[in-house]
């Protein structure tokens with residue numbers, strides 16, 4: 001039996017015969033069974049734009065959800081006015097379980113973690129090959145955040161007209177991270193957009209990269225013209241302009257083939273929240289080797305009793321893989337700019 005609140009009016013409604021046989025309409029707030037599913041496209045000061053049945057609906061989080069924030073990519077249930085018309089406001093009453101979480105903290109000492117994007121399948125790490133110079137430590141940090149959060153990483157190396165990708169790619173060969181090399185010229189007049197799209201099809205891909213790497217040039221080449229982020233944030237569905245660049249923004253790929261989630265340029269990627277055992281799960285060749293590690297082993301090369309050394313010496317895994325894993329796990333102890 002459906003449960004109504006303590007409100008006596010509601011109890012009254014339950015026993016009232018309903019000749020039309022449909023659910024009683026009352027002045028009380030809609031019941032959650034009526035909720036419709038949607039996806040959060042962007043967030044602006046507590047107002048969330050959600051895609052519901054092809055419409056962009058503005059919503060607020062219901063108070064009953066407490067402190068848990070809904071973020072871009074979240075699958076949510078909404079009630080209230082779902083027309084998407086101007087000046088209407090729906091309520092988010094449920095946030096679905098997340099399949100992945102891209103998290104960051106402001107810096108490594110900051111215990112306050114932010115979920116940047118939920119439910120992304122893939123993390124596209126956008127790095128220029130020059131101007132600005134690539135920052136391998138930053139790439140490593142993004143990789144750790146991806147592995148920790150359950151996203152598959154993808155390297156997008158831009159500005160190939162300025163420098164070669166060979167040297168940078170050497171460092172990522174043992175990790176087997178897929179990559180694509182692009183330039184503005186190839187994106188705008190060549191086949192680069194098609195090559196990148198092939199790696200994005202039917203997935204939700206979060207894009208990260210710091211200012212100046214060519215992320216806007218890239219994203220604009222991927223999503224249809226009327227859906228782009230231009231000056232300020234443009235509502236991905238209605239095209240109406242707005243005034244913030246602080247939130248991520250989900251943009252649809254053509255033909256419903258997935259989503260690009262553009263994130264605001266991040267300068268740092270604090271990794272306070274990272275759990276080494278979650279990162280290890282992304283290394284199925286090394287993971288079984290941790291069985292004999294002492295409890296709470298960080299596997300980062302600083303632990304004398306880490307069992308991974310023996311695992312590799314015994315020939316169970318490639319030493320280059322362990323080196324790469326340790327480079328990633330120790331990235332928290334290093335300063336970011338190095």
Ligand SMILES: Nc1nc2c(ncn2[C@@H]2O[C@H](COP(=O)(O)OP(=O)(O)OP(=O)(O)O)[C@@H](O)[C@H]2O)c(=O)[nH]1
Nearest residue numbers: 158159160183184210211212213214215216217265
């Ligand atoms: N040489 C060269 N320049 C590029 C390329 N792609 C983008 N640029 C230039 O690099 C600068 C930054 O590009 P954006 O696409 O705005 O980069 P962004 O990462 O979005 O940077 P912000 O807008 O600052 O967040 C612009 O002047 C672009 O014209 C490229 O492939 N080659």
Ligand SMILES: [Zn+2]
Nearest residue numbers: 293297299306
């Ligand atoms: Zn260990």
